[in-house]
Amino acid sequence: MKRVTKHFFADKDIQVILGTLLRVGVIVSMTVIFVGGLLYLLHHEEQLVDYHVFNSLQQEYSSISSILLGLSRFNAKAIIQFGILLLIFTPVARVVFSVFSFIIERDYLYVIIGLLVFGIILFSLSNRLVH
Numbered sequence: 001m002k003r004v005t006k007h008f009f010a011d012k013d014i015q016v017i018l019g020t021l022l023r024v025g026v027i028v029s030m031t032v033i034f035v036g037g038l039l040y041l042l043h044h045e046e047q048l049v050d051y052h053v054f055n056s057l058q059q060e061y062s063s064i065s066s067i068l069l070g071l072s073r074f075n076a077k078a079i080i081q082f083g084i085l086l087l088i089f090t091p092v093a094r095v096v097f098s099v100f101s102f103i104i105e106r107d108y109l110y111v112i113i114g115l116l117v118f119g120i121i122l123f124s125l126s127n128r129l130v131h
Contacts, residue, residue: 014101018094025090029083036079043076092121 061067061081070078099114 018097021094021097022090025086025093029086029090031083032086033080033083036076036081036083039074039079040076088125092118092125095121 061070061075061078064085067078067081067085071082095114095118099111099118102108102110102114
């Protein structure tokens with residue numbers, strides 16, 4: 001007698017969900033960046049930018065807390081930075097979803113690998129995004 005195991009998701013279903021997650025994440029982040037860019041152009045249309053001098057100390061929105069504070073003030077630069085954060089966190093969300101799908105499938109080797117990848121991503125982002 002053949003034993004039939006019941007899976008919650010087929011591999012194709014998971015691939016479709018992951019593809020949709022990435023596609024929606026990119027579309028949402030680019031929409032947020034576009035809206036922020038339009039707002040920035042509307043409020044700074046007459047401002048000239050000097051591209052000959054680079055000021056590396058100008059880090060107005062370099063942490064998540066400063067970006068969220070800028071969002072609460074409806075600042076265009078903060079909206080653009082938030083869109084970039086969404087773009088960065090889209091593949092991170094894919095890794096998290098993959099870990100959960102591996103847990104559902106009881107594929108524990110890939111759960112460990114996924115958690116290791118997630119830990120490396122969090123470690124690399126923690127030094128830059130949270131001040």
